Amino acid sequence: xxxxxxxxxxxxxxxxxxxxxxxxxxxxxxxxxxxxxxxxxxxxxxxxxxxxxxxxxxxxxxxxxxxxxxxxxxxxxxxxxxxxxxxxxxxxxxxxxxxxxxxxxxxxxxxxxxxxxxxxxxxxxxxxxxxxxxxxxxxxxxxxxxxxxxxxxxxxxxxxxxxxxxxxxxxxxxxxxxxxxxxxxxxxxxxxxxxxxxxxxxxxxxxxxxxxxxxxxxxxxxxxxxxxxxxxxxxxxxxxxxxxxxxxxxxxxxxxxxxxxxxxxxxxxxxxxxxxxxxxxxxxxxxxxxxxxxxxxxxxxxxxxxxxxxxxxxxxxxxxxxxxxxxxxxxxxxxxxxxxxxxxxxxxxxxxxxxxxxxxxxxxxxxxxxxxxxxxxxxxxxxxxxxxxxxxxxxxxxxxxxxxxxxxxxxxxxxxxxxxxxxxxxxxxxxxxxxxxxxxxxxxxxxxxxxxxxxxxxxxxxxxxxxxxxxxxxxxxxxxxxxxxxxxxxxxxxxxxxxxxxxxxxxxxxxxxxxxxxxxxxxxxxxxxxxxxxxxxxxxxxxxxxxxxxxxxxxxxxxxxxxxxxxxxxxxxxxxxxxxxxxxxxxxxxxxxxxxxxxxxxxxxxxxxxxxxxxxxxxxxxxxxxxxxxxxxxxxxxxxxxxx
Numbered sequence: 096x097x098x099x100x101x102x103x104x105x106x107x108x109x110x111x112x113x114x115x116x117x118x119x120x121x122x123x124x125x126x127x128x129x130x131x132x133x134x135x136x137x138x139x140x141x142x143x144x145x146x147x148x149x150x151x152x153x154x155x156x157x158x159x160x161x162x163x164x165x166x167x168x169x170x171x172x173x174x175x176x177x178x179x180x181x182x183x184x185x186x187x188x189x190x191x192x193x194x195x196x197x198x199x200x201x202x203x204x205x206x207x208x209x210x211x212x213x214x215x216x217x218x219x220x221x222x223x224x225x226x227x228x229x230x231x232x233x234x235x236x237x238x239x240x241x242x243x244x245x246x247x248x249x250x251x252x253x254x255x256x257x258x259x260x261x262x263x264x265x266x267x268x269x270x271x272x273x274x275x276x277x278x279x280x281x282x283x284x285x286x287x288x289x290x291x292x293x294x295x296x297x298x299x300x301x302x303x304x305x306x307x308x309x310x311x312x313x314x315x316x317x318x319x320x321x322x323x324x325x326x327x328x329x330x331x332x333x334x335x336x337x338x339x340x341x342x343x344x345x346x347x348x349x350x351x352x353x354x355x356x357x358x359x360x361x362x363x364x365x366x367x368x369x370x371x372x373x374x375x376x377x378x379x380x381x382x383x384x385x386x387x388x389x390x391x392x393x394x395x396x397x398x399x400x401x402x403x404x405x406x407x408x409x410x411x412x413x414x415x416x417x418x419x420x421x422x423x424x425x426x427x428x429x430x431x432x433x434x435x436x437x438x439x440x441x442x443x444x445x446x447x448x449x450x451x452x453x454x455x456x457x458x459x460x461x462x463x464x465x466x467x468x469x470x471x472x473x474x475x476x477x478x479x480x481x482x483x484x485x486x487x488x489x490x491x492x493x494x495x496x497x498x499x500x501x502x503x504x505x506x507x508x509x510x511x512x513x514x515x516x517x518x519x520x521x522x523x524x525x526x527x528x529x530x531x532x533x534x535x536x537x538x539x540x541x542x543x544x545x546x547x548x549x550x551x552x553x554x555x556x557x558x559x560x561x562x563x564x565x566x567x568x569x570x571x572x573x574x575x576x577x578x579x580x581x582x583x584x585x586x587x588x589x590x591x592x593x594x595x596x597x598x599x600x601x602x603x604x605x606x607x608x609x610x611x612x613x614x615x616x617x618x619x620x621x622x623x624x625x626x627x628x629x630x631x632x633x634x635x636x637x638x639x640x641x642x643x644x645x646x647x648x649x650x651x652x653x654x655x656x657x658x659x660x661x662x663x664x665x666x667x668x669x670x671x672x673x674x675x676x677x678x679x680x681x682x683x684x685x686x687x688x689x690x691x692x693x694x695x696x697x698x699x700x701x702x703x704x705x706x707x708x709x710x711x712x713x714x715x716x717x718x719x720x721x722x723x724x725x726x727x728x729x730x731x732x733x734x735x736x737x738x739x
Contacts, residue, residue, distance in 0.1 A: 116641055118175055119438065122159075125179045128426035131155040132439045133182065135175075137163040142174040144181045146189070146386050155387065157182055168237040173230045180216035181386070183423060185287040188212075188386040194291075194396070200305065203252060204294070207301065210255045211282045211290035218283035219420055236261045251275060251301045271300040286415035291395055292408045441590060444564040444583070446519075446554065448575035449529075451536045457724055461541035465548075465731060510547035511731070512604030513538075515723075516595040517577060518613035519556040519566075521584035527654060530716035531612055532577040534723055539571040548731075549602050555591040556583035561621035563590045567598070588617035588704075589631075589638035596642040607646035608730050610723055614654040616700050628700070635704055650726055651705045652719045653712045 122133050132154050140162055147156035159178045165171045181188075195204045221228035239260030245253055249270045257266045258276050266272055274297055282293040394408065515538070517523075517531045535552050542548050552568035554577055564583040566576050591611060599607045617635050619626045626634075642649055701710050711726075713719045 114172070115637060117172065118161075121172075121175060122179065125183050128423055129155065129182055131157055131182060133157045133159055133179075134439045136160045137171075139163060142166060142169065142178055144178040168241060169234055170230075173234050176220060176227055176230065177213070177217065180220050181212075184216045184219050184419065185389070186212050186216060186386055187287055187291070187389055187391070190386070190389055190391050191291060194391060200302075203301070203305075206252055207255060207297075208290055208294050210252070210259060211278065211293050214259055214279050215282045215285055215289050219416075219423075222284060222420065223424060232261070235259060249304055251297075251304050255279065270304070271297075274300050281409050281412075284416045284420065285409075285412035286419050287389075288391065288395055289412040289416055291391070292412040295395065295400060296405045296409060438590075440561055441563045441565060441594070444566055444580065446566045446576045446578045446580040449532070449578050451532045451574045451577070452529075453540050454533060454537045454720075455540070458537045458540035461538075461724070461728060461731075462543065462545070464728065465541070465545045510549065510604040511606040511608070512599055512602035513548070513550045513608045513610070513727075513730075514595045514598050514602075515550070515552040515568075516591050516609060516611045517552060517554045518586055518588075518591065518611075518615065519554040519564075519579055519583060520586045520615060521556075521579060522586075522615050523613075524579045527614055527716045528577065528579055530720055532574060534612075534720050535568060535577060536571065536574045537724075538727065539574065547604070549604055551598055551602065552577070553591070553594060553598065554578070555587065555594065556580070557585040557587035557590070557619055558582045559585070559620045559623050561619065563587050565590070565594055585618055585620055586613060586615045587619045588613065589619070589635045592635070592638040592642050596638075596645050599642075600645050606648075608648040608727075609642060609646060609650070610726070611649070611651045612654070612719065612723075613651070617704070632700065632704060639704065648730065649705070649709050650723075651701065651710045652723060653701055653710060654716055654719050655712060655714055 118135060122135060125131070126133055130153075132150060134157070136158060138160050140160070142160060142162050144157060144159045147158060150156050159175065159182075161171050161174050161178070163171070165174065180186075191208055192205065195201050195208070198204055217227075217231045221231060239257065239262040242257065242260060242262060242265075244265060248254070248266055248268075251271070254266045254269050254272060254275045255278070257263065258279055263276070278293045278297045281296065282289050285292065400408070515535055517528075517535075519528070523531070535550075538550055542550060552573075554566045554568070555563060556579075557563045559582070562583075564580065566573075566580075568574060568577060588611075591613075592609075595609050595611070599609060616628075617631060618628075619631050619634075639649070701712075711722050713722055
């Protein structure tokens with residue numbers, strides 16, 4: 096079973112893998128496979144996917160909304176998989192809209208295309224992962240049980256939905272049932288134009304239903320001339336009730352649900368059955384999915400086709416679909432898929448470099464300690480082990496003794512991984528960031544000649560738009576990058592924690608430690624607006640829970656401003672590209688400074704977030720340096736037997 100299949104298991108331990116982390120990981124995989132950036136939103140209304148164009152870095156941009164609270168009968172993760180399927184398998188909504196929109200029967204045609212397209216993408220996803228297939232079947236069956244049976248069961252849209260929703264018994268005697276059932280089978284595992292290919296194959300049956308429907312009424316020009324009905328199909332609809340169901344599909348595009356419902360009530364009053372039916376169709380036939388512009392093959396744009404041509408189109412769709420499936424599967428199973436993916440609002444940035452200093456007295460003392468600890472665990476010769484001690488083997492032969500005691504064995508050695516995560520907000524400028532830089536450099540220096548101990552770091556801060564800039568520190572050379580940079584002035588602690596957790600997870604050491612250094616209360620901005628503390632603290636707490644699923648060794652060093660340190664206001668020196676601070680940035684920094692000034696040794700916000708055992712308050716960065724060195728030393732001594 097792949098990691099993806101494990102991720103979607105129903106009985107998941109949410110303390111280890113939270114819902115938000117599951118959503119993020121699944122989205123990361125699709126981003127990697129499609130070279131895209133996908134922004135997830137969780138707003139009230141409908142599940143949908145929209146294409147936003149191409150980013151400056153040539154990645155495609157999408158927004159996926161997962162209705163919160165969830166749409167009835169559709170759980171949020173299943174909805175996410177479905178919408179990601181549109182991205183992954185390139186649903187061509189925009190070009191299809193343009194192809195069909197001039198048709199007199201566009202609302203119905205597009206609704207039917209949408210049903211076929213949903214069937215197509217779910218078939219591909221189900222082929223990759225059995226667990227997904229189970230999810231989709233459960234969802235479609237639940238939706239089917241909620242369907243209202245119309246007076247006219249020969250309606251092609253209703254027949255297709257009933258079959259797709261596992262309610263065949265309702266429509267098995269409907270006209271052209273066998274052709275619509277075949278269509279839903281034909282569309283499975285086809286290429287990105289597969290739904291259009293299948294639509295072409297059943298178009299004549301759809302048009303036939305428009306003309307022969309005995310329940311048709313005239314709603315335009317108040318005419319009932321039979322010949323006119325045949326000559327001008329725009330006048331032909333089913334009942335007033337069924338007509339509005341189809342027309343609503345077109346109206347859904349760009350229209351909030353409340354607006355749609357209000358429009359319906361204006362025309363038809365409080366017809367609950369009508370509104371229910373509209374909602375039912377709308378759940379699965381959402382016209383909110385836009386796509387990038389792609390060219391439709393010319394052979395799919397002809398006016399008419401004979402049976403042999405249709406057979407060839409369907410056959411080609413299967414062939415091309417298998418090719419597309421194989422290419423995507425290969426990308427999705429790539430081993431580096433997670434580690435190379437970042438949330439859409441997180442960017443790796445290059446910070447201006449600055450010279451660093453090393454406390455050689457501290458580094459030398461630590462180095463001597465680590466070497467002593469290392470000597471405690473020497474290899475020994477045993478009857479079992481992973482390597483043969485050649486020298487011992489030869490000596491045993493010469494001495495004529497038991498040669499089976501020639502294996503080199505030692506304590507299980509899995510090593511240690513340590514991440515030092517540094518608040519890079521504007522209030523850390525000056526002595527604070529220089530001391531943090533010295534700390535990391537000193538630790539790197541102390542580990543020279545000491546194997547199986549991996550140390551990394553990161554510097555993080557946010558801007559007023561909610562973007563987070565992170566710089567990784569992977570070696571002594573990178574220590575120069577521990578600086579303050581430009582517009583990144585806020586303290587998005589949640590992402591500092593989450594990113595550090597990702598780094599730790601990808602590091603090899605069995606024993607893991609996270610040390611977070613910050614001087615201010617967590618704060619985050621989105622689109623220029625400050626997130627309320629009560630809301631943002633909950634976000635930070637969830638991020639900490641993710642990290643605790645990776646390691647329980649989490650230490651937060653909170654540096655309080657004191658007389659020994661001065662607050663450094665934003666000026667031109669913060670920017671590496673010649674930019675200057677905006678008035679909004681200066682005002683933001685003033686607000687943050689006011690919040691930070693209230694920070695005391697018994698600060699409740701930090702205690703609520705990290706707990707009393709994981710937090711150390713210090714009065715200045717020099718004190719923070721001493722505390723971190725002590726904690727680092729204790730951690731190494733305590734775990735020495737496990738990694739030397």
